[in-house]
Amino acid sequence: MTLKPVVRRTSAQTAANQLLGMIRSGTWRVGDVLPSEKELAESLDVGRSTVREALQNLVALNVVESSAGHRTIVKAPTPAELFRTDVIGLLINDTLAEEMLEARVMIEPDCVGFAAQRATEEDLERIERLLDEHEERHEQDRPVSEYGARFHILLAEASHNRVAASFMSSILHIMQERGRRIDAIPNARRKEIDDHRSIFELVKARRPAEASAAMRAHILEWSNTYFE
Numbered sequence: 062m063t064l065k066p067v068v069r070r071t072s073a074q075t076a077a078n079q080l081l082g083m084i085r086s087g088t089w090r091v092g093d094v095l096p097s098e099k100e101l102a103e104s105l106d107v108g109r110s111t112v113r114e115a116l117q118n119l120v121a122l123n124v125v126e127s128s129a130g131h132r133t134i135v136k137a138p139t140p141a142e143l144f145r146t147d148v149i150g151l152l153i154n155d156t157l158a159e160e161m162l163e164a165r166v167m168i169e170p171d172c173v174g175f176a177a178q179r180a181t182e183e184d185l186e187r188i189e190r191l192l193d194e195h196e197e198r199h200e201q202d203r204p205v206s207e208y209g210a211r212f213h214i215l216l217a218e219a220s221h222n223r224v225a226a227s228f229m230s231s232i233l234h235i236m237q238e239r240g241r242r243i244d245a246i247p248n249a250r251r252k253e254i255d256d257h258r259s260i261f262e263l264v265k266a267r268r269p270a271e272a273s274a275a276m277r278a279h280i281l282e283w284s285n286t287y288f289e
Contacts, residue, residue: 073114076105080115084124084135095125095133161232162284166277168225169213174273175220177264184219185265191215192261195254204244205253210236212257216264216276253283 080101083089095101101112116133119125125133176184195208210233217229243249256279263272 071114072107072111073118076101076107076111076115077118079105080119081124089135091135091137093135095135098131162280164228165232165280168228169217169280170273170277172217172220172222172225172229173260173264173276174269175222175225176216177267177269177272179221180219180264184215188212188215188219188261188264192254192258195257199250199254205250206244209243209253209257212261216260219264256283 080095089095095116096104098109098112098116102109105112116125116127119133120127124136126136127133180188191208191211195205195212198205198208213236214226214229214233217226220226243253260272260275260279263275
């Protein structure tokens with residue numbers, strides 16, 4: 062286990078984190094009007110100045126906006142912001158996760174198809190090394206989510222399409238966060254490795270259509286089985 066520095070937060074930052082939690086969970090959705098400063102102050106048991114500062118933090122992140130009458134409304138992330146990890150990591154909820162899945166289904170299978178055609182020997186060696194490390198980590202009964210997510214990034218990079226690789230990199234932490242669920246499911250951990258090896262073998266064999274189809278099936282199966 063690696064120790065991390067303790068982060069000291071102000072009351073406003075703590076309040077902002079709680080408000081973001083409400084947005085992430087879907088309690089407040091895009092277009093919803095947040096309670097008034099007075100109501101929030103009472104619920105959070107802090108002063109109105111603290112609430113005001115917390116809301117200013119969210120405005121700075123472009124997560125909410127203030128309108129006429131001093132109402133605070135939850136904003137929809139713009140397409141550009143969907144690639145900002147500081148925003149998407151805070152806003153991810155069921156609806157947005159579904160849209161991310163749709164984007165992956167549209168982009169990633171073709172990515173893998175291109176990887177099967179364009180991957181260099183260095184690309185293939187890098188992916189195979191990651192799979193070996195994933196296997197070793199699994200045998201040691203240690204968390205594997207970072208390896209599972211990284212596999213998808215390396216495949217995107219092997220497609221040698223910078224836009225697609227940037228998209229996959231932008232959602233790396235989201236895949237890791239969702240992937241942590243499988244760390245507690247032994248059969249899922251084993252299946253992930255087997256699925257990834259099967260996809261890799263198709264890429265290595267230069268069979269783009271089959272590799273693409275395998276990735277599409279993998280994404281949909283995992284979403285339906287483990288991330289409902």
